[in-house]
């Protein structure tokens with residue numbers, strides 16, 4: 384059924400929206416052909432496409448190390464992880480397409496620098512320990528956020544997230560194991576692991592998005608059960624889970640204000656540099672330009688493949704049409 388765009392709500396729309404809210408409140412999944420408010424559709428397209436772009440751009444910082452992994456075993460695992468991320472991007476673009484958009488349109492917006500993707504992928508990966516820190520912290524943060532999304536109200540997104548989360552768990556372990564190896568290694572290896580933690584800690588906390596009071600989309604997304612937990616709740620969960628993991632590694636979290644708060648039952652932590660976050664999201668992070676350049680180059684180099692695939696599909700369709708005419 385059609386979405387409702389930019390029009391005064393009629394009594395029919397109000398009735399449909401109330402019925403929709405009831406349906407969602409009853410923990411039912413919304414499917415592509417169901418009626419949904421235009422703003423629900425728009426929010427999902429926004430979030431799922433940003434998520435898809437994040438997976439695809441997110442391949443770049445790690446791809447940087449595939450050719451330089453320190454052993455065959457490490458290389459195989461890293462290669463598999465980066466390929467998984469490509470796959471996540473594809474599931475997510477497919478989920479977005481069920482809402483009536485075309486993935487090419489979404490990609491054009493990314494390549495034009497108009498679409499958002501996660502801030503985290505605009506940081507550089509100068510050392511091998513960054514592969515450990517990304518798996519441990521970035522995939523760890525992604526899991527915290529995505530486990531909640533397995534219960535999101537939109538069926539195709541929820542189902543894609545189930546498979547994605549299983550793979551993210553492998554990524555997280557792969558990263559933590561690299562950190563474990565380095566932190567129990569030579570002093571130089573341990574220093575490399577600590578340096579990676581120092582650089583990735585704060586950007587990982589920013590992945591969860593602005594504080595709840597500054598998050599314009601959260602309240603409505605929570606009402607529609609697109610989001611099940613707020614940005615701050617998830618950030619806190621991630622910190623509480625990750626601090627003991629850092630202790631086990633014998634590494635220090637670069638936050639002098641981090642301490643256990645018995646009364647709250649959570650870790651207190653220092654202020655996040657939201658100015659840095661804003662700059663990175665606005666395109667001024669350390670690697671934003673490099674990342675978009677890499678995506679544009681890949682898109683250009685893949686043009687002949689898309690053209691060949693389209694020509695093949697057309698030929699097949701013509702053949703099928705001819706065969707059915709003869710029959």
Ligand code: FAQ
Pocket residue numbers: 429430433434435437438441442468499500501502503517521522525528589590591592593597598599600601604610614664
């Ligand atoms: N970076 O009102 P909210 C991964 C934007 S996948 C950039 O709180 P919302 C796997 C936000 O879009 C990582 N922009 O927004 C992997 C909004 O902009 P808009 C990605 C951000 O949607 C691992 C504005 O700020 N995960 O890591 C960020 O309710 C390793 C206001 O924010 C997902 O996308 C940010 N960090 O909540 C791959 C999960 N945060 O559109 C490779 C799905 C916020 O209004 C290697 N997404 N913004 O102009 C979500 O759960 C949500 O979209 C949030 C943001 C929680 C990210």
